[in-house]
Amino acid sequence: MLQLLTFLVEKLLLLYKFKLFDPTWLDGENREPRAHSSGPPPAMRRGDLLEVPRTLFTHFGIYLGDNKVAHLIPDILPVLTDNNKLTGSVITNTRLILGCVYRCATVRVDTLEDFAYGSNILVNRMDKAFCECLKSIIRDQRSVIFTSLLGFISIVYFGMAPATTLPTILVPFTLWMAG
Template sequence: MINLFTFLVEKLSLLCNLKVFFAATSVQGPDRPTQRGPPLRRGDLLEVPRTLFTHFGIYLGDNKVAHLIPDILPMLTHDRRLLRSVVTNKRLIVGCVYKCASVRVDTLEDFAYGSRILVNRMDGGAAAKALPGEEVARRAEALVGSVPYSLLWNNCEHFVTHCRYASAASRQTEQFCEYLKSLIRDQRSILVTGMLGIVSIVFFGMAPSTTLPTILIPFTLWMAG
């Protein structure tokens, strides 16, 4: 039952976030980023606000940023020239669907994608103290390459918190899970999913593909609530 619930949460989060990723990454193209304050230092944790989420990276110095981003291309080719090109919306979305990502090093401009950069904003609210900048950068560099991806359990925020605080966590994931819990606690969610299941049976007939979701999904929501 726990595995089924985890599967449902993953799929729901995927559907919710694919639109978010597409809208957020297609707002504007790479441009000179806006960054206020003192010069960036090696090991700084960078945040780039998007439309409905925040993208994170670790500054490596020399105008380079390491960041974890969904990308399908590493599964299709080993051509380094192609892999070094900026990740497009299609590459990102398909990589997200197939849970394929990479920790890659891009220029500050490509990472920021024209957005304003926030520096080390997590430090004040983090449970652990930030590691020395050089160690943070080395941890990030050691992870460069293809990695499995999950919107909930292994995203760009998990990557940077692992590097800077030695403890992977994602505030965005926690907030999203709290939102899902509020939906699950709402008994109307169970009624709606049950009614949709009955409608699917009426229109498509009694079959495992229609009957099982009609029973299992409302039951899972009821048990989880």
């Protein structure tokens, strides 16, 4: 029982270290500002989560490489026409507002400059801290014991059923193999 308590305290302290419970990370603590110039900055890599501060919200996108960003943006024009030349043009404020009003959005791939629309681009590094936390939990062999114990408790409490038995076997086995 003492080992289990030690394990839980250790994992909570690990989560606290990455400040996952601290709301101040939204204020830019784990973000790195990047200027949007003619080409992508060298520190920006494929798959990075990009943020652009707007007046009332923060716009998010995923960097695809080669100065391209995929993002979800409200747009009314795809509802009105199938013309790819028209829908592929830069979205104007009128199209954006009408897309918000009628709740229509599309996933677009635009250049960094079109995505930024005159604002600074921030690279959010919070996902890397979260991934490191999960990797350390998975690699810890006490996770296998803990999940096995929880699984057997669920079998005793809920009875023998595929919904309880299968996760009791598969989750600890997967953690054991990953560790």
